[in-house]
Amino acid sequence: MxxxxxxxxxxxxxxxxxxxxxxxxxxxxxxxxxxxxxxxxxxxxxxxxxxxxxxxxxxxxxxxxxxxxxxxxxxxxxxxxxxxxxxxxxxxxxxxxxxxxTPVQAVRVLAVTGTNGKTTISRLVAELLTLQNKKCAVMGTTGNGILPHLEVSSHTTLDALHLQNLMHDFALQGAEFASIEASSHGL
CATH class of the missing domain: 3.40.1390.10 (MurE/MurF, N-terminal domain)
Structure with missing residues (x-):
């Protein structure tokens, strides 16, 4: 369309x-x-x-x-x-x-912010959802993608256009959730 x-x-x-x-x-x-x-x-x-x-x-x-x-x-x-x-x-x-x-069912976003622990917490959330048979994407320091397949990321939190592109792509791949690191600078 x-x-x-x-x-x-x-x-x-x-x-x-x-x-x-x-x-x-x-x-x-x-x-x-x-x-x-x-x-x-x-x-x-x-x-x-x-x-x-x-x-x-x-x-x-x-x-x-x-x-x-x-x-x-x-x-x-x-x-x-x-x-x-x-x-x-x-x-x-x-x-x-x-x-x-390209209409899709948007992923549900879980964003983690703060001074320390963003990477650990966002990854643990994604791992727990995956263990519950929920397809979960990750975005942050360790990479972007649907677990367990991550690609290197240039930034902890992407710019708004690239973030929306990836969220849409994750939804097209069947992800239900996205666990993201939301850096203060990125916000």
Whole structure:
């Protein structure tokens, strides 16, 4: 099924901010201009260390075929949408996109946070659920995957887009639960 950004963005919102690209079908979101694919919407998060490069990354994404750019501030490029709360919304947008294109029963998430013991507790929870014949995914320091098959992870807690992609993938593989380490930085 095809979906457009207008369906996601205007979900309960005022319709005055509609732009023509919002009604076109799109192919998901990307946070990395190097890997953006034709038809995706590029989310340009302002770099805290190099804010001047944000516009360059956004333009590079458009040059590669991004449908549009969503940024926290006005970058002076088009087509674009300024959405100051994009960091808070992008995970929900990705989840809505994935459910619209390939509906699944979402996994139940058990998140562990704190100073010490996240890895141990999240893994023990996953092991206990697995012993109860419940298919459980793990996300964190020891890797990501459905037990016992884990792949190396680049971060303890992934960014919102990658987290939603993995959760959706785990559900497609039949996982009922996901036990994740939720680092304070990731939250």
């Amino acid at each position: 095809m979906i457009n950004f207008q369906d996601i963005y205007h979900n309960g919102r005022d319709q005055d901010h509609t732009q023509s690209w919002m009604s076109e079908p799109f192919k998901g979101f990307s946070l990395d201009s190097r890997y953006v694919q034709h038809g995706q919407i590029f989310i340009a998060l302002t770099s805290y260390s190099q804010p001047e490069k944000t516009r360059q990354f956004a333009q590079a994404a458009l040059d590669k075929g991004a449908l549009a750019v969503i940024s926290e501030t006005d970058l002076g490029i088009a087509p674009a949408l300024v959405c100051p709360q994009v960091r808070r919304l992008m995970g929900q947008w990705q989840k809505q996109y994935l459910q619209a294109t």
